[in-house]
Amino acid sequence: MIVLKLGGSAITDKERPETVDGEALASAADAISNALDDGLEGLVVVHGGGSFGHHNASEHGVSTTEGTRDVAAIGDIHGAMRTLNGFVRKRLLERDVSAVPVHPFSAAHRDGNGRLALPTGQVETLVGEGFVPVLHGDLVAHAGAGATVVSGDELVATLARDLEADRIGLCSTVPGVLDESDEVIDEIAAFEDAAGVLGESDATDVTGGMAAKVRALLALEAEASIFGLEDLEAFLAGEEPGTTITTVEQ
Ligand SMILES: Nc1ncnc2c1ncn2[C@@H]1O[C@H](COP(=O)(O)OP(=O)(O)OP(=O)(O)O)[C@@H](O)[C@H]1O
Numbered sequence: 049m050i051v052l053k054l055g056g057s058a059i060t061d062k063e064r065p066e067t068v069d070g071e072a073l074a075s076a077a078d079a080i081s082n083a084l085d086d087g088l089e090g091l092v093v094v095h096g097g098g099s100f101g102h103h104n105a106s107e108h109g110v111s112t113t114e115g116t117r118d119v120a121a122i123g124d125i126h127g128a129m130r131t132l133n134g135f136v137r138k139r140l141l142e143r144d145v146s147a148v149p150v151h152p153f154s155a156a157h158r159d160g161n162g163r164l165a166l167p168t169g170q171v172e173t174l175v176g177e178g179f180v181p182v183l184h185g186d187l188v189a190h191a192g193a194g195a196t197v198v199s200g201d202e203l204v205a206t207l208a209r210d211l212e213a214d215r216i217g218l219c220s221t222v223p224g225v226l227d228e229s230d231e232v233i234d235e236i237a238a239f240e241d242a243a244g245v246l247g248e249s250d251a252t253d254v255t256g257g258m259a260a261k262v263r264a265l266l267a268l269e270a271e272a273s274i275f276g277l278e279d280l281e282a283f284l285a286g287e288e289p290g291t292t293i294t295t296v297e298q
């Protein structure tokens with residue numbers, strides 16, 4: 049089982065609100081379709097927001113911890129992510145990938161401590177039936193806070209754990225985690241290894257950018273890779289491009 053996140057910053061045009069990067073999304077869809085044609089089985093796709101979702105959430109003052117009870121704001125933020133989900137699935141369907149939507153707002157929630165609960169039975173069953181579920185960063189019901197943002201990275205972490213993923217890939221707009229000289233760091237085994245260079249996103253981003261990504265992946269038992277779009281095909285073929293987030297015995 050592979051859990052793959054298509055970073056919002058990789059598949060959208062960050063400079064323009066609610067604009068897909070058509071070429072980038074097409075190339076991601078090509079890589080996925082080719083890998084399935086080559087025999088890959090068991091793929092779950094999660095995509096982030098990029099120029100969708102983040103600015104809507106930011107305008108409404110909503111983040112992973114600051115919630116809203118304003119139904120118009122919820123419609124706006126969730127609606128933007130559904131729109132992007134439609135674009136992603138369309139590009140996959142055009143290439144005969146059996147992509148189906150799974151919207152976290154309808155299934156997941158956070159408890160009063162902000163802990164995420166995401167049922168994964170439907171995702172597992174869909175994969176078993178030959179589908180490619182396509183989830184997305186979203187809003188979720190949050191006890192005591194209304195609705196808060198859940199990032200695609202958090203969804204990846206939960207799915208990877210519950211579905212016992214063999215491989216986890218985060219395809220972003222950068223070729224990996226970069227050091228002070230903008231060189232890709234091959235391996236990160238502890239947050240301290242890269243704490244000095246881990247920052248937020250350059251774009252409007254309510255979910256914490258690269259630092260949050262590395263933190264979420266370090267908590268997992270399986271190894272994960274962070275890489276750029278140009279390495280998606282290699283990752284799906286079994287290679288470990290970009291930065292590998294290694295696991296520590298727990
Ligand atoms: N050390 C670092 N190495 C690489 N990128 C970094 C680093 N520190 C901060 N960043 C920022 O993190 C961004 C990647 O995180 P971001 O959350 O934007 O990615 P994404 O998952 O592709 O997008 P989204 O969150 O919209 O789904 C990079 O574009 C860069 O601006």
Ligand SMILES: C=C(C)CCOP(=O)(O)O
Binds near residue numbers: 101254
């Ligand atoms: C901003 C929203 C609603 C989702 C963000 O998901 P992410 O881009 O994976 O952090």
